[in-house]
Amino acid sequence: MPLSHLSKAITVNGDLESDGELRIYGNVRGQVCADRLVVGAGAFLEGDVIARDVHIEGRMEGRIFALNVTLDSGAEVNGRIFHNTITVAKGARIDARMPWRPPSYFETLETLPEARQ
Amino acid sequence: MSMFNRTDNKETSVSAPDKPRDVTPAPVAAAPKPIQPTPAPAPDLSPARSAGPSVISKALKITGQLESTEDIRIDGEIEGDIHGVAVTVGNGAKVKGSVYGQTVELAGTIEGKIEAKKVILTSTAHMSGDVIHQDIRIESGAYIDGHCRPGSNKVDIKPVAKPN
Numbered sequence: 001m002p003l004s005h006l007s008k009a010i011t012v013n014g015d016l017e018s019d020g021e022l023r024i025y026g027n028v029r030g031q032v033c034a035d036r037l038v039v040g041a042g043a044f045l046e047g048d049v050i051a052r053d054v055h056i057e058g059r060m061e062g063r064i065f066a067l068n069v070t071l072d073s074g075a076e077v078n079g080r081i082f083h084n085t086i087t088v089a090k091g092a093r094i095d096a097r098m099p100w101r102p103p104s105y106f107e108t109l110e111t112l113p114e115a116r117q
Numbered sequence: 118m119s120m121f122n123r124t125d126n127k128e129t130s131v132s133a134p135d136k137p138r139d140v141t142p143a144p145v146a147a148a149p150k151p152i153q154p155t156p157a158p159a160p161d162l163s164p165a166r167s168a169g170p171s172v173i174s175k176a177l178k179i180t181g182q183l184e185s186t187e188d189i190r191i192d193g194e195i196e197g198d199i200h201g202v203a204v205t206v207g208n209g210a211k212v213k214g215s216v217y218g219q220t221v222e223l224a225g226t227i228e229g230k231i232e233a234k235k236v237i238l239t240s241t242a243h244m245s246g247d248v249i250h251q252d253i254r255i256e257s258g259a260y261i262d263g264h265c266r267p268g269s270n271k272v273d274i275k276p277v278a279k280p281n
Contacts, residue, residue: 002174007187008167014181014197020174025167030181040167 001035008042015047024058037066041074050109067106175209189218191225204233208241223259232268 002020006012010026018034025040029047036053039045043058054066056075069083073091081098084106088094170188173179177193182200189201194211204218210225221233226243236250240258248261249268255261 002176002192003172004174004177004193005169005172007169007171007185009187010171010183010185010189012179012181012183014179014183016177016179018174018177018193020176022177026171026185034177042167 039075041072052106065106065109067103170203173210198229208239 002018004018004020004022006022006024006026006028008025012026012028013030015030016022016028016032016034020034021036021038022032022034023038023040024032024043024045026043028043028045031048031050032045033050035051037049037051037055039054039056039058039060041057045058045060046062048063048065049060050065052066053068053070054064055070055072056077057072058074059076061078063079064077064081064083066082067084069081069086071077071086071088071092071094073089075089075092075094077093078095081094081096082101082105083098084101084103086098168187170190171185173189173191173193173195175192179193179195179197181197183189183195183197184200186202188203188205189199190205190207191199191210191212192207196213198214199212199216199218201216201218203220203222204216205222206212206216206225206227208224212225212227213229215230215232216227218233220235220237221231222237222239223231223242223244224239225241226245228245230246230249231244232249234250235252236248236254238244238248238253238255238259238261240256242256242259242261244259244261244263246263248263248265250265251268253265
């Protein structure tokens with residue numbers, strides 16, 4: 001799977017769309033669609049996320065639509081987390097609603113990677 | 118024992134272990150433990166990887182502006198301006214917008230402008246737009262539709278500083 005890597009030196013203002021894996025260590029403002037998204041430690045993401053797997057170690061503000069969500073101990077999340085399975089590590093700072101949704105909900109999301117094909 | 122001869126090698130060796138081991142050992146060893154390819158280890162997520170060049174893979178499309186104080190490699194598609202230090206636009210990559218940097222190497226397609234100290238257009242480059250440079254190299258096969266002109270010596274094309 002193609003891997004994209006945005007280092008801590010980068011700032012992106014705009015939308016990102018990927019069929020593969022995307023790792024963000026810098027600043028991103030915009031909507032993100034990916035198969036798998038990693039928001040690394042020190043990163044800041046402002047915007048909505050649609051993905052199959054989301055792994056957050058940094059800061060994020062916005063809505064998450066993902067089947068599997070992992071919030072690591074350094075995570076700081078503001079917004080809403082629509083999920084099917086979620087893991088929250090001790091130490092994560094979550095200020096968000098976390099509505100559970102069945103897997104079918106994510107299949108019908110138009111911009112979800114699987115739905116686009 | 119003749120009835121065992123009708124079955125295959127593996128069956129014989131399993132059902133008659135007291136037989137002398139003159140049968141080929143390979144299927145015996147392989148039968149109970151089929152060799153499974155070990156799955157590729159997950160790439161590490163250590164913070165050390167947070168530095169280094171940014172890579173926009175061919176699966177990624179960005180609509181918007183990119184600014185970096187480090188190197189950028191682009192294999193995907195970008196609609197918007199790019200500010201970097203060393204910017205590499207790989208073969209198959211597509212950029213619609215201006216590319217600014219110290220060094221810009223193009224093997225893909227740019228529709229827009231290049232403004233850099235050093236510009237390299239490789240043989241697969243497809244450049245639609247102006248190239249403002251101080252030092253340029255164009256390989257045979259490169260396509261250019263636009264003006265190439267030397268920029269002023271004063272360097273105002275430094276990438277923007279990262280807000281912290």
